[in-house]
Amino acid sequence: MSNYVSFRCGLLLALAAILLGTRPMHAWGGKGHQIQARVALANLPAEMPAFFRGSTEEMTMLISEPDRWRSAEEPALDETTGPNHTFRWEIAPKPLPPNRYAFIIELAKQGKIDATTGSVRQYGTAPYGIQEWAEMLTGAFRRWRAMPEKTPDEIARKRMQEKSILFIAGVLGHWVTDVSNPIHASIHVHGWSPSVPNPHGYAGPNDDPHGRYEGKYVDHAIELSDVAPLVDGQARAVGDWLREAEAYIAASNSHVEQIYAWDKQSRFGDGHEPAEARPFTAARLADGARELRDYWYTAWVRSGQPMPAKQKKAANKKGPDE
Ligand SMILES: [Zn+2]
Incomplete structure (x- = not known):
């Protein structure tokens, strides 16, 4: 039976690999x-x-x-989690409002949400995806620490909690590493934005370097051995989740024009990219890996500290769900 199950699992994984290999990937690519x-x-x-x-x-x-x-069968999910993959740093209200809804309300107050499209896609919500999933990971680690593992039942439950932790850490990892691609941290996410001047004639939406850079180029130019030596073992405890994300995204954003400038010299993905693009890209991937390591580590450290006191909500702020 178990052989049969593992055979079936193997087939499914092989099929998944084929399907995933042929569908378009987003951010950095697989x-x-x-x-x-x-x-x-x-x-x-x-x-x-x-x-x-x-x-x-x-x-x-x-x-x-x-x-x-x-996918096509997840339009609502795509609409709500899709914006977590990017953040248009240049046009975001700063400092960032304290949570996702406060951010949307602030955009609305500033007249920045187009009521005819009704979407926050044109802003992105990456720092909030990072904040929410970092909180979730901290809580999951805290519960794991408190779980006994003496009886078979307790042991089984703790192993299940570990699976849950890995899933949460993986999703957090996606949000954190996506914005280490400067294109994902910028208004120039789908070609040089027509909303700002383009005196150098960078590629616009019709010849968007986004996928060519993070997918095609990384696939043929970058290896694990390019990135691994750039990150040391010095884990850092980060401060407030959102303030950390804000600084990290701003730093990533500062690199975006360089990608467009090289792309103009020689299109990313065509195999003749400037040599300097390789250490640059390895450094961006390393920035994301380092930041992710620090988020994971900080969630772990916080989960071992006393639970912070729950902040009392003002009576007039209570919503109908409470
Ligand atoms: Zn993504």
Whole structure:
């Protein structure tokens, strides 16, 4: 029976690999994200649980999970989680409002949401995806720490909690690493934005370098061995989730024009890219891997600290769900 099950699983995985290989990928493409998952895990401190540090095979799959939530049968999911893949740093209200809804309300207050399209897609919500899933991971680690594992039932439940933790960490990993691609942290996410001047004649929406850069180029030019030496084992505890995401996205955004300038010199994906693009791209992938390692590590550290006091909500702010 178990042989039959593993045979079936093997077939399904092979089929999934074929299907995933042929569908368009988003942000870094599968290869870039996999490299980042491997480098982030390899540089975690030894104090983190062994099940987490040893999850390389699971994590290389789970880190791309949100890119699989965008099929034709998931239009609502795509609309709500799709914006988490990007952030248009240049046009975002700053400092970032404290949570996703406050952000949308602020955009509305500033007259920035087009009521005819009714979408926040033109802004992106990556820092909020990062914030929410980092909180979720912290809570999941906290519950894991408190779980006994003496009886067979307790042991089984704790193993299940570990699967849940890896899933959450993988999704968080996607949001964190997506915006290490400067194109994902910018208004120039689908070609140089027509909303700003383009004196150098960078590629516009019709010849968008986005997919060519993060997919085609990374596939043929970048290997794990280019990225791994750029990240050391010095894990850093980050501060407030959102303020950290804000600074990290701003830094990534500062690199976007360089990609367009090289693309104008020689199109990404055509195999004749400038040599300097390779260390540059490895550095961007390393930035994402380092940041992810630090988010995972910080969630773990926080989960071992006393639970913060619950902030009281003002009576007049209570909603009908409470
Ligand atoms: Zn993505």
